[in-house]
Amino acid sequence: MWMDVPGSLAGFTRSEQLQRRLHDLVPGGAHTYARGSDQYPEGMAPVLVRGRGARVWDADGNCFVEYGMGLRAVTLGHAYRPVLDAVRAVLGDGMSFTRPTELELAAAEEFLALVPAADMVKFGKNGSDATSAAVRLSRAATGRELVAVCDQPFFSADDWFVGTLEMNAGIPAVVREQTLRFRFNDLDSLRGLFDAHDGRIACVVMEQATALTEPDPGFLQGVRELCDRHGTVLVFDEMITGFRWAAGGAQEVYGVRPDLSCWGKAIGNGFPISALAGRRELMELGGLRTEAPRVFLMSTTNGPETVSLTALRAVIRAYAETDPVGEMERRGRELAEGVNGAARELGVDAHVTAVGRPSCLLFTTKDAEGRPCQSYRTLFLQELLRRGVLGQSFVVSAAHTPQEVEFTVGAAREAMLVYRKALERKGVDGLLRGRPVAPALRARSAPRRLP
CATH class of the missing domain: 3.90.1150.10 (Aspartate Aminotransferase, domain 1)
Structure with missing residues (x-):
């Protein structure tokens, strides 16, 4: 019932x-x-x-x-009815083909119209697709290996980031050593990384804000200036802030433009879609207009499937109309x-x-x-x-x-x-049933190990 x-x-x-x-x-x-x-x-x-x-x-x-x-x-x-109606309307036309569809062009045009810092976009299925592609692209563009990430909870399910977590079994030490941490709203901590690893940092990956912490005045501008000074790619993670802070993401709210930005979660209102967007000169390293060695940027069978791209377009319309x-x-x-x-x-x-x-x-x-x-x-x-x-x-x-x-x-x-x-x-005894919750990404299954 x-x-x-x-x-x-x-x-x-x-x-x-x-x-x-x-x-x-x-x-x-x-x-x-x-x-x-x-x-x-x-x-x-x-x-x-x-x-x-x-x-x-x-x-x-x-x-x-x-x-x-x-x-x-x-x-x-x-x-949400308008998104579902749009998706239902395309189901009868097929989902996945051996060539691009008109829908891919329309989705790219409409998405990029929201992101003034980006000239090109590649769609994927989850946020890790986008952030890991951004790291790979940054390494190729700069010829460097190190990645500086802000001390924020999560950026990717791939080795370059999981190696920084407590739950990092299976990640080689050499991979873990390639990702460095700096503190949010602390330019000196980032400056210290650049000083200690001069000419070796490929990119800085960060959220511009979190639920609890706004950027201090001048902080994001300072990060942008440090990246420019050291020839480092600035990557903004818009997984949470995109379509929640604003349709154009936190970069619309705070006015600092990244070189690359990574999107997911809300851009499909629950449908599986993510995006890597960025400056043309970087993104073209994964294309056919470059003389440089090509970057395996993002290449997924289901990245351009019609259902999620249609959901994205319907979400964009909802944000324009409501x-x-x-x-x-x-x-x-x-x-x-x-x-x-x-x-x-x-x-x-x-x-x-x-x-x-x-x-x-x-x-x-x-x-x-x-x-x-x-x-x-x-x-x-x-x-x-x-x-x-x-x-x-x-x-x-x-x-x-x-x-x-x-x-x-x-x-x-x-x-x-x-x-x-x-x-x-001064305690939960007699009030709490069972064991307490535990951090999701802990190293051991205890204290919530199952028999």
């Missing part, structure tokens, strides 16, 4: 059965580590079957208001104000807080001593789930309604009543 109203839970029996079977057949029980059951309270990891707008339904028929929205890939809402970014900003502000007001009222505002850019909200979960704590985070997730709210964050979409935000604020308030009990007890 389907529940149409979030909060009336029928339990998780069927989801638990499916999750156990997934663990038998899929390493980690999910195809993305951030979607793993170890990221949710034990026994409360819903296996989903459908979504519409800002709501999702699981295998037990439970209805949830969802946040995070497909790991930030969905900005217009699940099953105001998804404005809607996300409004709903995010309402949510943050409601949650933080409830936290102040209950006296837990030093521990639970909605923080960050309104369109990309996170929440803090601190223990009685004010330290970030996985046990308290799990307790908060557990109590939100019990009340019909699913999400590892408060990242909204343009489909979230004021009523759904109001519902979420009410659920968060009730969850914080339980949270306050844990603070008073």
Whole structure:
């Protein structure tokens, strides 16, 4: 039986059965580590079957208001009708051919019209396609090997970046040593890398902002100047900021132009598509107008398939005709104000807080001593789930309604009543079911190892 109203839970029996079977057949029980059951309270990891707008339904028929929205890939809402209608219209014409289609040209023209820093684009299927191609292209263009990455969470599932993570088994030491780290909003840390590795850094890869941190005045301009001075390619990762900060990405908001930019997630509203865009003189190294050794840039069978390119064009139209970014900003502000007001009222505002850019909200979960704590985070997730709210964050979409935000604020308030009990007890014993969640990209399966 389907529940149409979030909060009336029928339990998780069927989801638990499916999750156990997934663990038998899929390493980690999910195809993305951030979607793993170890990221949710034990026994409360819903296996989903459908979504519409800002709501999702699981295998037990439970209805949830969802946040995070497909790991930030969905900005217009699940099953957004104009995108689906556009996709349905092309299904009867075939998906994949042995030559380019007119659709590829139209998609490239419309996408590049949003990105003034780019002259050319290549489409792929996931963000790692784009960022890894950007690194390869930068190395070819400069004749250098080292990559400088900002101390931000994730850039690629490929060796050049995974080697920097705690979860780096299987990455040779020589590969790990080729990627260097610098600190966001700290030009001196980047300058120090250039001084220590003069003439050896091929590219700088970074997000221009995160949910929690805006660039300091002059920081991005300073990065651009350092790259220009040292002949290094500047690569902006727009996976999260693209179509969430603005249709033209964070480079539209902050006004600093990269040499290459990498896009994914929201450009297809959940359909699998990514893009590498950049200056012609760089991108042509992967083309047929160069005398230089050619770069194997991006070459995927399904990169230009018609369904995702059509979804991209429909998303671009939606951003031209409506105001998804404005809607996300409004709903995010309402949510943050409601949650933080409830936290102040209950006296837990030093521990639970909605923080960050309104369109990309996170929440803090601190223990009685004010330290970030996985046990308290799990307790908060557990109590939100019990009340019909699913999400590892408060990242909204343009489909979230004021009523759904109001519902979420009410659920968060009730969850914080339980949270306050844990603070008073100085622990979650007796309140939390099972083991706490654990970092998704940790080196060992413990503390959530399965028998």
